Amino acid sequence: MLHVTPLSAGEFCASIEKALEMAIKEAIDLEECISRIRKTIRGLPEGSLIVSDQGSRVTFFSVVAGKQRYLSKKDDRIYSLARRRYLTTLLEILMLLKSNRKSDVIKRKKLIQRLQQFIRVCERGHLEVARIILTRKQYKWFCGAFRQKEIDEQEALKTAKGLPVRSKSEKDIINSLDDYAVPLHYEEQLIVFVKPLVEKLRDSLIKRGDLRGNLYTYHNRQIYWNVPRGLEWMNEVGSIWKTYDARKGTITMFNDIKIIFADGTLFLQEHEGMMDNFYYRCNASERASILKYLGVVDKEHFLETYEHDIDSPEKRKEIIEREILPRLWL
DSSP: OEEEOOOOHHHHHHHHHHHHHHHHHTOOSHHHHHHHHHHHHHTSOSOEEEEEEOSSOEEEEEEETTEEEEEOTTOTHHHHHHHHHHHHHHHHHHHHTTOOOHHHHHHHHHHHHHHHHHHHHHHHTTOOHHHHHSOHHHHHHHHSEEEBOOOOTTTSEEOTTOOEESSHHHHHHHHHHHHTTOOOEEEEEEEEEOHHHHHHHHHHHHHHTOOOSOSEEEETTEEEEOOOTTOGGGGSTTOGGGGOBTTTTEEEEEEEEEEEOTTSOEEEEEEEOOTTSHHHHHHHHHHHHHHHHTTSSOGGGEEEEEGGGSSSHHHHHHHIIIIIHHHHHO
16 A cells, blocks of 8 residues: 655644754754754755734745845745754854853754744744754655555554554654654565565574475465474564565565654564463564564664553653654754
């Protein structure tokens, strides 16, 4: 199924203010963030954006080489200049994080308020706030079409924004992420090249005397793994190994939540909600091991949660503020 993430500027703007404030508060890798933002600013067109806010009407002007000109909302320069203004203010805030002087703390708070006000004005001026705040890679990914796992919308639960999901826990997690304006894809298809792992498994089973003949066979277009006891879960319905494409050497995963951080790295979250099921546990463990072993995602960018981790709004909020926000916006 091909899916496009709906993007509501109003909903995004309503949540982004507290998300940004929390991200700044929890900023990590400060020097790296500052360096990346400076580099991005250098790559943007020269000039500044002037906003005329008359309450019922918001008008935008560009100032380049001292000349002021009206900017239509259809002019792409409006987003380049708005992003320059946004990043310049954000950079000032991050630079002040190095200081604990009272005057700098006060200045930082005022700059955050100015940044939040600028976001509100852009939204009232009918600009796409996400296009200003997200990096080009984040925006292109978030607003683009992607392949999603089939889901029966009649049986699915719906998040507050109407996204069909499979469980109450996933509904709660995504509602909490939406509260912080976190751009995400739910169950986006991920193709992983695993042929080297298959070859290692074959060699290991042959060495142990557990394999004679082919490692796998096909019947009615379904793969069947000729594996000994202990690995029989590979043939269970829902096993990632049932998706193996021998011609391409790949398996197909549909991770619960996918996010792209500001530095372009991939972040995946898997909620393991059926750990009382033996086959589910085996598959969950295998999926995590493959992703980390093959370097698809490192351990700092792969989050596994369990029912006790997310059974209250406070717990979900703490995870988002610690694991996601500081890397998402900075």
